Amino acid sequence: MAVLTIGLTGGIGAGKSTVARRLGALGAVVIDADVVARDVVRAGGDGLAEVVAAFGSRVVGADGELDRVALGAIVFADADRRALLERIIHPRVRERAERLERSAPADAIVVHDIPLLVESGQAAAFPLVIVVAATVETRVARLIRHRAMPAGQARARIDAQASDADRLAAADVVLRNDGPVDALDESVDRLWNERLLPFEANLRRGQSPPRPEPLVVVPLDPSWPEQAARLIARLRRALGAAVVRADHVGPTAVGRPAVDVLDIQVVTPSVETARAGVARCAGIGLVPDGAGASADREQVLGRLREADPGRLVNVRLVPRQSPLWADELRLRDWLRADPDGRGDASADGYAQARAWAERRGWSP
């Protein structure tokens, strides 16, 4: 079983390191990309040699170490120079971070603290992404006060990073940090105890948490499509060529109140890829689901559920040859259009529509 990995990010000065420290104190193995990025350009290494070859000896201090102030002045004033530096440093950081992750104990919760997690397109590599957020004004004030950074430099770094909206779109959990540190610590403790610890235990045992009984219909949540998009991005990354298409289906895909379980359907190129796909999803926090309706068992082949107690999901893998997947999409689209008003407002409505569709010759 894969260890549970968490992506932690936030704009400069938002409080990412403060959260990482707290998670570390609670027992997480924290891998800090800023620290690793410093290590890979130490004096005498090939990282520094490459930086010097690209930027000249003006970025090396009298002590032979990288002059970070000089390099910072260059790269935060010029996006092309920054991209050049990132091309040298980021692959080395990733390689070392992966090595550190592999050396973590089997029951570890590994937190990757990565300032540029969203910018570098890594969000889908983690089963859960935590974003620490604070207003730009608060962040600039903190950097001036605690880091003695001139306001212009703070803003230049903020401008070099993703917008708050882009970061929030990648977030499964948002920790607001505009108030006192105590309040932030409290949210981190709650997240750790109520979500991350049981998530890890479930993943390690290959089980999903017990579901509330009965599952109740909740009001329409406008973030369901974004939540589904994040899960689909993870599935695509984990399954690669084993995904012909992946869609948000089921009650939460219809645009009405529904039972709060996210349904995703993945179409695979073959029966074998559907079967094999199940085992490849532990790294994105999904576990095999042994249960499921026997009627479609032969054609669905792969079912997954969440190990995360904070987000209930059903994923089914269907081979392309099966007619099931197209029926599922047709049913969803029919309910979205709701020609007769039959898909009334609930999972019950969905089940009724499904039964209605079956009577009319569909074959789910």
Ligand SMILES: CC(C)(COP(=O)(O)OP(=O)(O)OC[C@H]1O[C@@H](n2cnc3c(N)ncnc32)[C@H](O)[C@@H]1O)[C@@H](O)C(=O)NCCC(=O)NCCS
């Ligand atoms: C330019 C450098 C030498 C400046 O060093 P300095 O000691 O002043 O800053 P430090 O490395 O401690 O970074 C502090 C913060 O700046 C921001 N930041 C750093 N690099 C970048 C970048 N390429 N783009 C946007 N923001 C950045 C982050 O919020 C980071 O937490 C250094 O930041 C660097 O080497 N950056 C390139 C590598 C990188 O992208 N690091 C980010 C994590 S992998």
Ligand SMILES: Nc1ncnc2c1ncn2[C@@H]1O[C@H](COP(=O)(O)OP(=O)(O)OP(=O)(O)O)[C@@H](O)[C@H]1O
């Ligand atoms: N709620 C808070 N109230 C007051 N100060 C805070 C709060 N949270 C963090 N700080 C302080 O603000 C500064 C920035 O916080 P922190 O280092 O955690 O941010 P960061 O997001 O990790 O920044 P960077 O991207 O530079 O690593 C630190 O000096 C920290 O002690």
